[in-house]
Amino acid sequence: MVALSTFVQRELRLLARQKADWLNPVLFFVIVLSLFPLGVGPEPNLLRLMAPGIVWIAALLSVLLAAERLFKDDYRNGVVEQLVAARQPLLSFVLAKLFTNWLSTGLPLVLLSPLVALLLSINSAEFVAMLLTLLLGTPLLSLLSVMGAALTVSADKGGILLALLILPLYIPLLIFASSAMEAAAMGLPYHGQLAIMLAMLLFAMALIPLAVISALKLNVS
Amino acid sequence: MFKWLHPYAKPETVYRLCGRFYPWLMLSGVALLALGNIWGLAFTPPDYQQGDSYRIIHIHVPSAIMSMGTYSAMAIAAFIALVWQVKVAQWSVTAIAPIGAVYTAIALITGMAWGKPMWGTWWVWDARLTSELILLFLYLGVIALSGAFSDRQTGAKAASLLAVIGVINLPVIHFSVEWWNTLHQGASITKFAKPSIDPSMLWPLLISILAFKVLMLALVCLRLRTAILQNEQHRPWVKALVEE
Numbered sequence: 001m002v003a004l005s006t007f008v009q010r011e012l013r014l015l016a017r018q019k020a021d022w023l024n025p026v027l028f029f030v031i032v033l034s035l036f037p038l039g040v041g042p043e044p045n046l047l048r049l050m051a052p053g054i055v056w057i058a059a060l061l062s063v064l065l066a067a068e069r070l071f072k073d074d075y076r077n078g079v080v081e082q083l084v085a086a087r088q089p090l091l092s093f094v095l096a097k098l099f100t101n102w103l104s105t106g107l108p109l110v111l112l113s114p115l116v117a118l119l120l121s122i123n124s125a126e127f128v129a130m131l132l133t134l135l136l137g138t139p140l141l142s143l144l145s146v147m148g149a150a151l152t153v154s155a156d157k158g159g160i161l162l163a164l165l166i167l168p169l170y171i172p173l174l175i176f177a178s179s180a181m182e183a184a185a186m187g188l189p190y191h192g193q194l195a196i197m198l199a200m201l202l203f204a205m206a207l208i209p210l211a212v213i214s215a216l217k218l219n220v221s
Numbered sequence: 222m223f224k225w226l227h228p229y230a231k232p233e234t235v236y237r238l239c240g241r242f243y244p245w246l247m248l249s250g251v252a253l254l255a256l257g258n259i260w261g262l263a264f265t266p267p268d269y270q271q272g273d274s275y276r277i278i279h280i281h282v283p284s285a286i287m288s289m290g291t292y293s294a295m296a297i298a299a300f301i302a303l304v305w306q307v308k309v310a311q312w313s314v315t316a317i318a319p320i321g322a323v324y325t326a327i328a329l330i331t332g333m334a335w336g337k338p339m340w341g342t343w344w345v346w347d348a349r350l351t352s353e354l355i356l357l358f359l360y361l362g363v364i365a366l367s368g369a370f371s372d373r374q375t376g377a378k379a380a381s382l383l384a385v386i387g388v389i390n391l392p393v394i395h396f397s398v399e400w401w402n403t404l405h406q407g408a409s410i411t412k413f414a415k416p417s418i419d420p421s422m423l424w425p426l427l428i429s430i431l432a433f434k435v436l437m438l439a440l441v442c443l444r445l446r447t448a449i450l451q452n453e454q455h456r457p458w459v460k461a462l463v464e465e
Contacts, residue, residue: 147386151366151379151382151383152366152369152379154370154372154375155366155369155370155379156369156370156371157369161362161365161366161369164358164361164362164365165362165366165383167358168355168358168359168362168387168390168394169386169387169390169394171355171394171397171398172390172393172394172397172398175397175398175400175401176397179401200393207389211382211386214303214382215379215382218375218378218379218382219375219379221372221374221375
């Protein structure tokens, strides 16, 4: 527990000092969202119809942007190597990374959702659905992106590789999140989709930290 | 059992075994492919609904089946590589991945060519087509990851980890996409029911499936041999082999 809180404090301090790391993805999210009306036309009904897809694709892209640099600095200055060599369990480091990654990329999206609702002319029922799916979905998105970042930490070419690794794994989340929002738009119940998203989140929470730990270990050899 | 299996994990033994199996597998694979496809394309009756265009089934279905079969083979090799740290298993993951990717691409392309006369369109966002496309992305991810590191060993290990993660996710992806949208005809051959395909068409199809399977094994032998030579190039037995 002590190790966990130490790591969380360290990550928070790093985030406070490197504001661009988490501000840029959030800005990117807003920019992508504002580009869609320019691309497909400002018709409110059309925007409302496309809102679920737009929100979730923009969220994925912004999280992907943040994931790129997640472990890079720690790897370059040798922190990851020292942690692996120290023979301490890496779990607390990984959990701290996951938590602060969600705090810095997922939570801002949840907080920005009222603005999104205004931009895409979403009504209140759909807004509640969007808020709930974002609350359940962004932690899963963080888990996936941390895993991708850990796998590619010592790779020569990151960037597109990370997208290629994460995108296929992200598809179930995209399907269920946007279908929940569509169901809400039609006034149907969407508990089923939320339950499946929660199930996927819990399943990923149990397994992905283990995958991240072994990915970090094999990158330090 | 481990005592019996362990000598086979030695790269030199695997190299020789693959070398011994390769010609037989290749020969029988090509022969079976010729038999199945010529029988299927020229000597089976045309379908009562789809006419002659159904004959692409003899390439489409085997490659689709083997695109998934190859992924499970790769995932099993990856699991062995991760749990028991067997080097040959790591190399076979990177050896298997491109073959599976090509099978997946063949299944997609022939499926598109079949979809045009039957459904009137090259591509629909149907569940099976989409999950096959995602499978191709998963393969490409494994290939790209294995080539992304300057250290080949790290690349092989990372690709193994990704293959295992992918196989855990594959059912989730499959069922979510299925639930999302489906138009595709159901499977014609299942283990549990009488096949919904006439025996005169079934036999060439089964032979073609077997041919794709045998060809996959032959190609894996070939690629694994190359991978072993590349990874073991500083070992004395490889030097002796080259000097022969």
